[in-house]
Amino acid sequence: MADTFISRTFDVPTGNRETVHDLTSTCTAFLDEVARGRSGLLNVFTPHATAGLAVIETGAGSDDDLLTALGHLLPSDDRWRHRHGSPGHGRDHVLPAIVPPHATLPVVDGALQLGTWQSVTLVDTNRDNPERTVRLSFLG
Template identity: 70%
Template sequence: MSDVFTTRILRVVTGSKETVTDLTRDCEEFLQQAARGKDGLLNVFVPHATAGIAVLETGAGSDNDLLATLHTLLPADDRWQHRHGSPGHGRDHVLPALVPPHATLPVVGGRLELGTWQSVCLVDTNKDNVDRQVRLSFLG
C-alpha cells in the first residue's frame, strides 16, 4: 500500500495558437518535492475537453509534426457538428480521443523514467481557451 499521495495544479497559458507545451521540467520539479526519492507513479491529467497529454520528442520537429498531423486529421473547418467558438472548434472536442487527457508514468528513485528523447507535453489545439490547468499527482 502506498503511503504518499501528493497532487499539484499547474497553470499553463497556451496562447492563441495551436501548441505543444513541454511540461517535463515542471514534472521533475514536482517529483523532487513529492516523491522524495521514492518509487511510484506520476499521473498527468488535463481537465479540459479540448486538450491532451502526449509523451513525445520535442525540439527536433516532432512537436510541429504532431500539430500538422492533427491539423490534417482534424481540419478547422465547418464539418463539425459541435459549432460554438471559433470556426472548426468542434475538432478540438475530438482531440482527446486521439491525444488522451492523461498519462501515467513510472517514477524510480524519485525521478521520472522517460526514454532519452521523451518529453511530457500538453497538446492544445483550442485557440479559444488559453488558460489551462494540468494536475500532477504522485502515488508512491
C-alpha cells in the same frame, strides 16, 4: 501499498494558437519536491474537453509534426456538428479521443523514467482558451 499521495495543479498559458507545451521540467521539479527518492507513479491530467497530453520528442520538429498530423486528421473547418467557438472548434472536442487528457508514468527512486528523447507535453489545438490547468499526482 502506497503510503504517499500528493496532488497539485498549475496553470499553463497556451495563448491563442495551437501548441505543444513541454511539461517535463515541471514534472521533474514536482517529483524532486514530493517523491523524495521514492518509487511510484506520476499521473498527469488536464481537466479540459479540448486538450490532451502526449509523451513525444520535442525541439527537433516532432512537436510541429504532431500539430501538422492533427491538422490533417482533424481539419479546422465547418464539417463538425459541434459549432460554438471559433470556426472548426468542433475538432478540438474530438482531440482527447486521439490525444488523451491523461498520462501515467513510472517514477523510480524519485526520478521520472522517460526515454532519452521523450518529453511530457500538453497538446492544445483550441485557440479559444488562452490558459490551461494541469494536475500532477504522485502515488508512491
